[in-house]
Amino acid sequence: MRGTLSSVEGISLEELQLAARNHGMPLEALRYPVTPVGLHYLLIHYDVPDVDPATWILMVRGERELSLGLAGLKERPRKELTVTMECAGNGRARLDPRPVSQPWLLEAVGTARWAGTPLRPLLEEAGVGESAVEVLFTGLDRGIEGDIEQRYQRSLTVEEALRDDVILAYEMNGGPLPPQHGFPVRLLVPGWYGMTSVKWLAEIELIDEPFAGYQQAQGYRLRQSEDEEGTPLQRIVPRSLFVPPGIPEFFTRARTVEPGEHVLVGRAWSGLAPVAAVEVSTDGGSTWAAAELEPEKERWAWRGWRFRWKAESGEYVLCSRARDEDGNEQPLDPPWNLGGYANNAVQRVHVTVRG
Amino acid sequence: MRGTLSSVEGISLEELQLAARNHGMPLEALRYPVTPVGLHYLLIHYDVPDVDPATWILMVRGERELSLGLAGLKERPRKELTVTMECAGNGRARLDPRPVSQPWLLEAVGTARWAGTPLRPLLEEAGVGESAVEVLFTGLDRGIEGDIEQRYQRSLTVEEALRDDVILAYEMNGGPLPPQHGFPVRLLVPGWYGMTSVKWLAEIELIDEPFAGYQQAQGYRLRQSEDEEGTPLQRIVPRSLFVPPGIPEFFTRARTVEPGEHVLVGRAWSGLAPVAAVEVSTDGGSTWAAAELEPEKERWAWRGWRFRWKAESGEYVLCSRARDEDGNEQPLDPPWNLGGYANNAVQRVHVTVRG
Numbered sequence: 016m017r018g019t020l021s022s023v024e025g026i027s028l029e030e031l032q033l034a035a036r037n038h039g040m041p042l043e044a045l046r047y048p049v050t051p052v053g054l055h056y057l058l059i060h061y062d063v064p065d066v067d068p069a070t071w072i073l074m075v076r077g078e079r080e081l082s083l084g085l086a087g088l089k090e091r092p093r094k095e096l097t098v099t100m101e102c103a104g105n106g107r108a109r110l111d112p113r114p115v116s117q118p119w120l121l122e123a124v125g126t127a128r129w130a131g132t133p134l135r136p137l138l139e140e141a142g143v144g145e146s147a148v149e150v151l152f153t154g155l156d157r158g159i160e161g162d163i164e165q166r167y168q169r170s171l172t173v174e175e176a177l178r179d180d181v182i183l184a185y186e187m188n189g190g191p192l193p194p195q196h197g198f199p200v201r202l203l204v205p206g207w208y209g210m211t212s213v214k215w216l217a218e219i220e221l222i223d224e225p226f227a228g229y230q231q232a233q234g235y236r237l238r239q240s241e242d243e244e245g246t247p248l249q250r251i252v253p254r255s256l257f258v259p260p261g262i263p264e265f266f267t268r269a270r271t272v273e274p275g276e277h278v279l280v281g282r283a284w285s286g287l288a289p290v291a292a293v294e295v296s297t298d299g300g301s302t303w304a305a306a307e308l309e310p311e312k313e314r315w316a317w318r319g320w321r322f323r324w325k326a327e328s329g330e331y332v333l334c335s336r337a338r339d340e341d342g343n344e345q346p347l348d349p350p351w352n353l354g355g356y357a358n359n360a361v362q363r364v365h366v367t368v369r370g
Numbered sequence: 371m372r373g374t375l376s377s378v379e380g381i382s383l384e385e386l387q388l389a390a391r392n393h394g395m396p397l398e399a400l401r402y403p404v405t406p407v408g409l410h411y412l413l414i415h416y417d418v419p420d421v422d423p424a425t426w427i428l429m430v431r432g433e434r435e436l437s438l439g440l441a442g443l444k445e446r447p448r449k450e451l452t453v454t455m456e457c458a459g460n461g462r463a464r465l466d467p468r469p470v471s472q473p474w475l476l477e478a479v480g481t482a483r484w485a486g487t488p489l490r491p492l493l494e495e496a497g498v499g500e501s502a503v504e505v506l507f508t509g510l511d512r513g514i515e516g517d518i519e520q521r522y523q524r525s526l527t528v529e530e531a532l533r534d535d536v537i538l539a540y541e542m543n544g545g546p547l548p549p550q551h552g553f554p555v556r557l558l559v560p561g562w563y564g565m566t567s568v569k570w571l572a573e574i575e576l577i578d579e580p581f582a583g584y585q586q587a588q589g590y591r592l593r594q595s596e597d598e599e600g601t602p603l604q605r606i607v608p609r610s611l612f613v614p615p616g617i618p619e620f621f622t623r624a625r626t627v628e629p630g631e632h633v634l635v636g637r638a639w640s641g642l643a644p645v646a647a648v649e650v651s652t653d654g655g656s657t658w659a660a661a662e663l664e665p666e667k668e669r670w671a672w673r674g675w676r677f678r679w680k681a682e683s684g685e686y687v688l689c690s691r692a693r694d695e696d697g698n699e700q701p702l703d704p705p706w707n708l709g710g711y712a713n714n715a716v717q718r719v720h721v722t723v724r725g
Binding site for chain 1: 380381382384385386387388389390391392393394396398399401402406407408409410412414415416417418420463470471473474475476477512513514515519548549550551614617618619620621622623626
């Protein structure tokens with residue numbers, strides 16, 4: 016079946032190398048409202064750069080040019096946000112045929128408590144000219160991609176960059192950013208896929224033409240073929256995930272559960288609109304029942320849910336699906352695209368309930 | 371060529387699932403003498419258990435029975451150690467044919483600053499009877515492996531368990547253990563492969579017969595076939611790794627370097643004896659030259675090394691190999707074994723030096 020895990024085979028060395036460097040969040044970590052450091056997903060295009068915080072400088076170029084050190088940034092107004100971040104490529108390895116890149120299955124997600132300073136006042140201080148259409152963010156990480164040597168760069172429209180909840184983050188879960196999450200400072204754009212939140216920030220620049228660099232024009236676009244322009248990935252489509260119940264078999268990760276009453280625990284999120292409902296199926300998606308949603312605490316943090324399941328001896332395929340207030344819902348089978356992006360098809364967990 | 375990366379192909383779904391949960395240390399993190407949390411390698415057999423530190427109890431059973439809470443353990447003598455830990459399966463996916471399990475390439479290593487309380491006084495308090503031959507450590511993580519439902523368990527000989535540097539660790543890099551590294555308390559056996567350092571400790575028991583459970587009798591043994599008893603994995607064989615120079619291509623991770631003088635930076639370790647020498651080859655292992663070793667600071671921490679390389683335009687295969695004071699040296703090609711353990715064949719990094 017399209018989109019089921021059984022379609023995954025023949026992962027290459029290149030994909031394995033990426034999977035060994037980058038990592039997902041083990042699904043049992045869904046139990047934590049804020050993901051502990053080291054369990055949050057991580058996707059690094061090139062290498063983690065070596066940054067000396069004492070000499071690190073952020074350049075901001077608008078009508079004027081600002082240059083800020085880490086201490087200067089920390090003296091500015093402070094804002095804290097709990098934000099669920101997801102990789103645009105999450106679910107890629109469940110597509111058939113499989114687009115080759117970082118081979119995510121389900122776990123490229125995490126939620127952190129970020130602290131930093133709002134971007135808007137900084138941009139206004141630098142001066143947003145009338146001709147400015149986008150803000151370009153450049154990281155210190157450098158590599159080759161699509162035959163182009165580049166520093167990692169992404170842009171936002173001026174309107175999006177001026178949103179109140181866009182911050183330059185210098186803390187994660189109460190401590191300095193870990194090196195792998197962008198130390199000393201990263202962009203944080205809540206509700207958007209992770210590639211937007213440029214790590215190891217070096218420069219912010221108001222530009223008069225839409226940015227046409229690799230990560231914007233080639234990468235991170237929904238399209239069916241190379242010669243299609245496609246549409247850019249932006250906000251996170253709805254997804255729900257749950258803690259696989261019972262105990263795993265080491266190699267297959269197949270689950271065994273004791274009969275009786277269980278509480279399935281999960282989280283759901285959408286960057287498009289607040290989560291409206293989560294449903295659970297125990298028969299692989301034929302029938303569905305509503306899960307109980309926890310109250311929404313912060314707009315950009317995932318929302319907890321639970322589902323009481325009276326497990327009787329037998330074989331089950333547990334699934335959950337989220338729907339947001341705009342009516343966007345997780346599909347049973349994913350629509351395919353060339354880059355393997357935004358595959359939010361429902362999670363399927365095979366469970367054996369003992370007799 | 372046996373043991374080269376080009377032999378890796380056709381990784382299965384099961385292996386990918388494990389690679390997405392567990393993760394290695396990106397090699398550029400070799401620049402840190404102590405690996406930041408989240409970059410240290412991680413191998414979890416089953417699930418990260420959910421432990422409430424307020425009710426957690428450690429049972430110690432010898433001639434007497436002790437029961438300790440977390441606060442009680444922290445009141446005992448404190449010991450800090452910097453320890454390099456490596457997974458016994460590191461290098462598994464570079465063997466041909468590839469043993470199927472967690473498909474490590476090179477990166478299943480990390481070094482942390484651990485703090486805890488020495489095990490020996492606890493065992494002596496519980497009473498080490500004359501008939502005791504081993505100490506059995508039981509974790510809270512539970513799963514199925516080799517068709518056997520089990521909590522994760524490993525044993526040590528009484529002699530090994532009484533070593534001065536064996537501790538029950540409750541801190542990693544200055545903070546509480548992260549959940550994924552064994553919160554609230556794990557065993558730490560410096561110099562041994564990581565499977566020995568049982569996480570999420572629940573029980574310690576003096577036993578009168580050698581432990582014959584799955585992780586000791588079936589897993590973690592060097593053998594050529596299933597019907598062979600084999601020898602148990604114990605101490606870490608020598609390995610050196612280095613930070614791949616230059617910049618990577620995103621998908622292949624191939625490296626491009628500017629011509630001129632470079633300093634290769636790496637680390638080396640051995641659980642068998644102190645590191646005696648590291649050598650570097652720029653021609654794939656045909657010729658070797660000595661690297662400069664940093665002084666050894668602590669016996670169980672990896673040792674830094676550097677190598678000046680005048681890079682001229684062309685293609686190179688960089689390698690390093692460590693030798694310890696007992697004469698153990700990394701091989702160019704790995705000896706194969708059924709479980710894919712202890713493959714310490716030299717790292718090979720293909721580098722293009724620009725013209």
